[in-house]
Every structure is written in structure tokens, then in C-alpha cells.
Amino acid sequence: MNAYRIAALIVAPLFMSGCFSSPKEKTEYEKQIDAVPMPVTEAERQEQCRTFKLAADRQQAEDFVQYALRSKMGSDSEYIETQALRNRLRAMKCPGYGRFS
Known part of the structure; x- marks a missing residue:
């Protein structure tokens, strides 16, 4: 029982910091x-979906090339543009x- 209480005391602050x-x-x-x-x-x-889908595909291809180059150099990237388009x-x-498409 004490192990569960100790684990709860350790995990609770980590969980709360992630939530807030x-x-x-x-x-x-x-x-x-x-x-x-928004349309x-x-x-x-449909037109905006097509336009943003093309932009997302182009950006994803560019990200792939950048990832290949950066993986050789050892740097890191966040791919913010691709994520913004997907959102x-x-x-x-x-x-x-x-979610249900």
C-alpha cells in the first residue's frame, strides 16, 4: 500500500504540470x-481543402528533404509549417x- 501512495505522490505533480x-x-x-x-x-x-492539401503535400516533401539533410548533420527540426497546414x-x-474521416 505504501508503494502505491509513494507512486501517486511522485506521478501526481508530473501529471498536473503537463495539464497546466x-x-x-x-x-x-x-x-x-x-x-x-474559413469557408x-x-x-x-472543397476548394480550400484542395489548396491546403497541395500546400501540405509540398511542405511535407520539403520537410522530408530537410530531414534527410539534417540527419546527416545531426541537427533537429520541428516542422511547424506542416503541422499548421494539417491543423x-x-x-x-x-x-x-x-478524427472520423
Whole structure:
């Protein structure tokens, strides 16, 4: 029983610190993506889905090349642009990017 209490005392602060972490500041690229108005009609949504999907595919290919080059040099990358595009695609409920698509 004491082991469970000790484990709970160790894990609880770690869990709570993860739940209450400060929000991350958005990058300039993420702000540009968010500035594009959300589509109103279904045709606009499909057009924006196509446009953002192409941009996400291009960015992912560029990230892959950068990853290959950086892995040889040993540096690290975050791929913020790709993640921002994917978040937008999920927000618009584009096919293949939603939770239940």
C-alpha cells in the first residue's frame, strides 16, 4: 500500500504540470494560415481543402528533404509549417484529416 501512495505522490505533480502547461506562442506562419477565412459554402470548403492539401503535400516533401539533410548533420527540426497546414485541414473537416474521416 505504501508503494502505491509513494507512486501517486511522485506521478501526481508530473501529471498536473503537463495539464497546466502554458500555451505555445503561434509562429508567423501559423498566424498567416489562421488569417485565411474559413469557408462558408461546401464548394469553398472543397476548394480550400484542395489548396491546403497541395500546400501540405509540398511542405511535407520539403520537410522530408530537410530531414534527410539534417540527419546527416545531426541537427533537429520541428516542422511547424506542416503541422499548421494539417491543423487547418482538420479544422475544415477535409477528407482524410478529421478524427472520423
